[in-house]
Amino acid sequence: MPKKRAGSAKHAEPSVTLSLRGANRLQARHPWVYRSDITEANDIPPGSVVRVHDPRGKFLGTALYSSSSQIAIRMISHGSVNDLPGLIAERIRAAIAYRKELVANTDAYRIVFSEADFLPGLIVDRYNDVVSLQILTQAMDAVPVREAIVRTLREELHPAGIVERVEARIRELEQLPALPSGLLWGEKSSSEFRMNGIGFHYDGREGQKTGAFLDQRENYAAAAQYAHGEALDAFCYQGRFALHMAEKCSSVTGVDSSRPALEMAEKNATLNGRELEWMEANAFDLLREYAAAGRHYDTVVLDPPAFAKTKRDLEKALRGYKELNLRAMKMLRPGGILVTCSCSFHVSAADFLKVVADAAQDAHKSLRVLENRGAAKDHPMLLNVPETSYLQCLILNVSD
Numbered sequence: 001m002p003k004k005r006a007g008s009a010k011h012a013e014p015s016v017t018l019s020l021r022g023a024n025r026l027q028a029r030h031p032w033v034y035r036s037d038i039t040e041a042n043d044i045p046p047g048s049v050v051r052v053h054d055p056r057g058k059f060l061g062t063a064l065y066s067s068s069s070q071i072a073i074r075m076i077s078h079g080s081v082n083d084l085p086g087l088i089a090e091r092i093r094a095a096i097a098y099r100k101e102l103v104a105n106t107d108a109y110r111i112v113f114s115e116a117d118f119l120p121g122l123i124v125d126r127y128n129d130v131v132s133l134q135i136l137t138q139a140m141d142a143v144p145v146r147e148a149i150v151r152t153l154r155e156e157l158h159p160a161g162i163v164e165r166v167e168a169r170i171r172e173l174e175q176l177p178a179l180p181s182g183l184l185w186g187e188k189s190s191s192e193f194r195m196n197g198i199g200f201h202y203d204g205r206e207g208q209k210t211g212a213f214l215d216q217r218e219n220y221a222a223a224a225q226y227a228h229g230e231a232l233d234a235f236c237y238q239g240r241f242a243l244h245m246a247e248k249c250s251s252v253t254g255v256d257s258s259r260p261a262l263e264m265a266e267k268n269a270t271l272n273g274r275e276l277e278w279m280e281a282n283a284f285d286l287l288r289e290y291a292a293a294g295r296h297y298d299t300v301v302l303d304p305p306a307f308a309k310t311k312r313d314l315e316k317a318l319r320g321y322k323e324l325n326l327r328a329m330k331m332l333r334p335g336g337i338l339v340t341c342s343c344s345f346h347v348s349a350a351d352f353l354k355v356v357a358d359a360a361q362d363a364h365k366s367l368r369v370l371e372n373r374g375a376a377k378d379h380p381m382l383l384n385v386p387e388t389s390y391l392q393c394l395i396l397n398v399s400d
């Protein structure tokens, strides 16, 4: 248990002292410290800006405090912070500038990616003239911080609307009051955007995450380079792999268990003057049936939801990936293309390579790696923070 210090004038400012392990973590440039590594804390209100010290009392920097999360503090600066809303505005401007160099051929991309943009607890995506954001921590939920976020996004991006997408479970975990999703500013919550020359609808009131899986943007274009013949996009959501591959393939079928996702996929196809087939089905069952019935494809995309939400799920998740990949490999004609993804951050790049290799062994196939990819550059990975690397996308040439 952290010792509580009396609120003397000296310690009026919220501050914490870390165990050696906690201090070493920060020194290694990881921004999180767990509650068990806090050895001393004065009375700290939820969401406070706290000064952080090592066991000898040396000042290490400033962090944002959560009273409920196991991740008790997330570093925001290696120095002192006197004006958090001002610092957040500055970081948002820096994140926007960072993407100016990196993002091309799209008007939809991630603007702020939490820790990876030194803004822990904030996610902002842009869909053309609509900005969609998620607030994930107590500190980011404070009214002056929210105001600074909205003001900066308005000044820098001039959107027609800013929508907040609420993850109810996360607000609960952070012990924040329930809040509906909705417009934070402006009038517009839906739009159309273009990526890699293809048009898509965006509806900020619907869908999963902030609306689209923008982290796959560069992988769509990469997959389209190799796609050919008859293609199957399993776990297709709103059809983005499918639509990217359509130009190169004789037919494309998209499969998802979510009807609203498929309705949007159909609208997206119409927007691009394409006719694709959409199937509402459990992709695991469908692949099992197709593999057993000897159905063949030339290109298969596997982009399932995260199987490993926690470390404990890892074994089960790996079995799930193996099974799916095995079935897809069996269905591919010689020279076929397998685009296989994992977005579980508990599944490391090495784990994923191994599981796909094991599936190849069982399917009696040889795999040549065409591309070994991760998330698009607007979802940067912080090298010292493995949690920021979660998306794997392998593009493989499959032969007998």
Ligand code: SAH
Pocket (backbone or CB within 6 Å): 212, 213, 216, 235, 236, 237, 238, 239, 240, 241, 255, 256, 257, 258, 261, 281, 282, 283, 284, 303, 304, 305
């Ligand atoms: N490839 C998509 C993202 C896929 S996200 C893109 O790039 O936009 C995972 C998708 O799997 C979601 O659309 C979800 O509805 C779907 N899903 C989850 N479980 C499923 C199942 N058992 N069968 C088919 N689809 C499933």
